[in-house]
Amino acid sequence: MSSAVEAVYIFNQNSDCILEHVYRSRPPTARTLLPHYQRYPRPRPSVINLPDLNPPTILFSLIHSNLLFLSTASNDIEPLFVLEFLHRIVDIFEEFIGAPLLANKIESSYDVVAQLLGEMCDAGSVCNTEPNALRDDVDIPGWMNKLLGGVGLPGNAPSSLPAGGLKQQLQLNPSTSGPAIPWRRANVRHTSNELYVDILETLHVTLAPSGRPLAAIANGSIAFTSKISGVPDLLLTLSASGGKLGLEKAIDLPVFHPCVRLARWKERPGELSFVPPDGKFMLAGYEVDLMPSVHDLKSWSNAKLQLPLSIEVAKSLGPIGTEFEVRLTIHNTFPGAASSSLAPPRPGLSSRGSGTSTPVFGASSSSSPMLQDVVVYIPIRDIVRSVIDLRPSRGEAYFTALENVVEWRLSSKAAASPGVATLRCTVVGPLTEDESDDLINGFHSDAGTGDYDENQDAYQSKGSEPSKASTASDPQQESRDERKVTQNAALMPSSASVNFKVKGWLASGIKVDGLVIDTRRSRGLGEGVKPYKGVKYLT
Numbered sequence: 001m002s003s004a005v006e007a008v009y010i011f012n013q014n015s016d017c018i019l020e021h022v023y024r025s026r027p028p029t030a031r032t033l034l035p036h037y038q039r040y041p042r043p044r045p046s047v048i049n050l051p052d053l054n055p056p057t058i059l060f061s062l063i064h065s066n067l068l069f070l071s072t073a074s075n076d077i078e079p080l081f082v083l084e085f086l087h088r089i090v091d092i093f094e095e096f097i098g099a100p101l102l103a104n105k106i107e108s109s110y111d112v113v114a115q116l117l118g119e120m121c122d123a124g125s126v127c128n129t130e131p132n133a134l135r136d137d138v139d140i141p142g143w144m145n146k147l148l149g150g151v152g153l154p155g156n157a158p159s160s161l162p163a164g165g166l167k168q169q170l171q172l173n174p175s176t177s178g179p180a181i182p183w184r185r186a187n188v189r190h191t192s193n194e195l196y197v198d199i200l201e202t203l204h205v206t207l208a209p210s211g212r213p214l215a216a217i218a219n220g221s222i223a224f225t226s227k228i229s230g231v232p233d234l235l236l237t238l239s240a241s242g243g244k245l246g247l248e249k250a251i252d253l254p255v256f257h258p259c260v261r262l263a264r265w266k267e268r269p270g271e272l273s274f275v276p277p278d279g280k281f282m283l284a285g286y287e288v289d290l291m292p293s294v295h296d297l298k299s300w301s302n303a304k305l306q307l308p309l310s311i312e313v314a315k316s317l318g319p320i321g322t323e324f325e326v327r328l329t330i331h332n333t334f335p336g337a338a339s340s341s342l343a344p345p346r347p348g349l350s351s352r353g354s355g356t357s358t359p360v361f362g363a364s365s366s367s368s369p370m371l372q373d374v375v376v377y378i379p380i381r382d383i384v385r386s387v388i389d390l391r392p393s394r395g396e397a398y399f400t401a402l403e404n405v406v407e408w409r410l411s412s413k414a415a416a417s418p419g420v421a422t423l424r425c426t427v428v429g430p431l432t433e434d435e436s437d438d439l440i441n442g443f444h445s446d447a448g449t450g451d452y453d454e455n456q457d458a459y460q461s462k463g464s465e466p467s468k469a470s471t472a473s474d475p476q477q478e479s480r481d482e483r484k485v486t487q488n489a490a491l492m493p494s495s496a497s498v499n500f501k502v503k504g505w506l507a508s509g510i511k512v513d514g515l516v517i518d519t520r521r522s523r524g525l526g527e528g529v530k531p532y533k534g535v536k537y538l539t
Helices: 030-038 079-097 103-108 110-120 131-137 143-150 165-171 243-250 262-267 294-298 337-342 433-440 475-491
Strands: 007-011 017-022 047-050 057-064 067-073 194-207 213-227 234-239 251-256 271-274 279-289 309-317 323-330 371-379 386-392 396-400 405-410 419-428 443-445 452-454 497-502 511-517 532-538
Touching (some): 007 030, 017 030, 017 103, 030 067, 057 079, 067 079, 103 110, 110 131, 243 251, 271 279, 309 475, 323 371, 386 396, 396 419
Antiparallel strands (some): 007 017, 047 057, 057 067, 234 511, 251 279, 309 323, 323 419, 396 405
């Protein structure tokens, strides 16, 4: 199977092509590809087969910061290969021209963008996607060159250095250049030596109407920021409940940056030995299955799934079944957070290197974890005309008719106290033939109660009293209400989703035990270097 990228296209938010870079063959133009991509309804797939083009083409897409990235291939190719290449392009562009990635930044820095695309892929073969290696190959104009070029003067001033310049002189000195590492620049120097570990987990939990879990997966990523001089050799130790056996059971399908020594991980799971790139990079990724065992499913509860909240939907409420209620139970319990945040550092953690361990590795801050940015989304069926009378017990809620969704937001203060928060809403169904005739003849129908009155004051007497027949219980009215409840059941929402954020806690229970520098393998650190170390957890 060939692995050749033919071209890369970038479109702005107005669907105008701002960049078209061809690597090989004769791919379709941007004007030809865009209509084929836009004819698919949203959300559009990331891989689209276009057999009607000549030759038949596979189209790959990625949307980032309102920018559309497209790539083509006319031969069989691994889809993940091209999609990963597009993600690398986004990461490299943000590294070199700044984040957030905007269309005007790409247009104004086309000289840098063209060099990057040429270095990252040569004749369709992806060759160099490491930011530190690209910095040695791509010339980035500094502010002085831009200033001199703006007034018509040459940007490259005469150099007083010997032939070859400073870069060549440093390369000729083996004591300062260090080993040739593709992902790390040579002669890295920092005035403040710092190391940061950020572990981010994204939860995807699906619950049945009864509350039992159908799927519960945590996708984790370990972001590492290295701002340390020389060539450090680091050892990052991870742990989970149950020791190494629990860590092996918890982490499934791990992926690592090329700097990680896989032999060390296989021999001692939980230990990441690596020489980091300079700056911020993605050290590792993993997946954790949070589903309880079959035995635990019989006596299941949200506490065993380690979720700080749960959600349920009650439907067909009210006299004629036009109301529904969303109940959000906030537990505010974070298993493992208290023990990890108060645990002292492991003894002997800093004995292997010059760096000192963080005083408390299990906590990202002195405050305890708490729920933040809680948002509940309730998709509404297309046949529903509107949702009225939204009554949240906490926070604020509103209905967006364009997207047919009810959005319920709880602030950090509203989600801080444990308990049950409710949202009760009333749906308005489609007009029936009788209701349409009533509107035409001047009648107004109340969708919430089903009652209506005529819009003529002459037929209404202020002194009239309700008749005894209207106040008495009518079996026919009850029968009509039951039929309406059955009819309105088709208007009820079938699901609800909740998004939230927690700082200082991970659902998987994974935490950082230690981060040390191996001085025997490290080079160019300098004497007495004790970098500052920080750890942050986010779910």
